[in-house]
Amino acid sequence: MADLIEATIDSIRMSLTSQQRIIILKDLNKERYLPIWIGPYESESISIALQEIEISRPQTHDLIKNAIYELGGSIHRIIINELKDDIFYGVIEITQKGKKILLDTRPSDALALAVRTHVPIFISEQIMESASIVPVEEEYFSSLTENKEIPFVESPSSPEQDKENIDRLSVFEEYLQNLETDHEKDEENDENDDEEDDEYPDGNISAI
Template sequence: MDYKRLTIRGISYSQTQSGAYALLLEHEETNIKLPIVIGNFEAQSISLGLEKDIHPPRPLTHDLFSKFVTAAHFEISSVIIYQIIDGVFFSNINFKNKDSGEEMILDARTSDAVAMAVRFEAAIYTTQQVLSEAGILLELDDLSKQEETIDQMAGEGDLVALNLEELQKLLDDAVKDEDFDSALEIQEELKRRKKKID
């Protein structure tokens, strides 16, 4: 299968879900962004994994599992985000034994898989289908300069009442503000309309 490589672009606090964060992954070739809502603990663990110089006084769960994987003479070769169902991402962690070359695949929550990938500097991949379903393309030059925010516009009426141009503006603003939960809702409305046209 032709997998698409992703890079971590950042983690931000979710403006719509209390206590949640948005992990932003990006496809290197097309710049399509893949926003994934994750919990506070996972966001902290991924951030600490990315910051190699910061070491917590006691090992986090992902650090402990990383030590176990290394002690068992395995390494993580890659992480694959292979599916999205009802907004939930599904991932596999691919392990390889350093001695025998034996390969092993474990199902994992995407946030855990990414937290492990950063500790082993393993590649993160996804499928074209996942990118098509959940990806957001952000063109920085085309961002609208109007001052209305997504919350203000959405508060004036339901997304269904807006035209395509207004929805696209809302989507651009949501991505700019890193409000990925709202961006996903708007993108679903855009996809629903495109299906009707097709």
């Protein structure tokens, strides 16, 4: 298997109006971050496990974990091992009766299991070289949910990769622009709420 980089979950970012989520993985050895788009259900599942929130009944990822253990297996690690056509791929490495099993999986599902079983998270070095981001300032990722523009640089690349890097980074620029629009809408909603409060000082208005 290709060279692997151990990583950890740095944070999960969300646009309050579009509900789009990005999970940020951090290289444990270098100041590199890998953003991956994930769905709302997977985001919630990962967040519940990270915050160790107790739930009355097992969720889907709890069920998968329990099934693996009940069948005599154990999760050794999860690996994000491929990036193809802007889609990330991963595997869950399971050991059962001395046999190693690799299960093909979406990275979001693998991460949801990793935080439940406290196993290491690994990323292919090739993916980190081609898709990771090195922030110029620590505030860079906070700009994903704020109306702020902060410059950033790519991981070291050759001149031949410049066009590819620019195309890839345009996705994040578009995302930041959407968040800026969301922020402006939130400000307009706040102004409207203030006007309603003035008109109905004793009213109790809830926002969904």
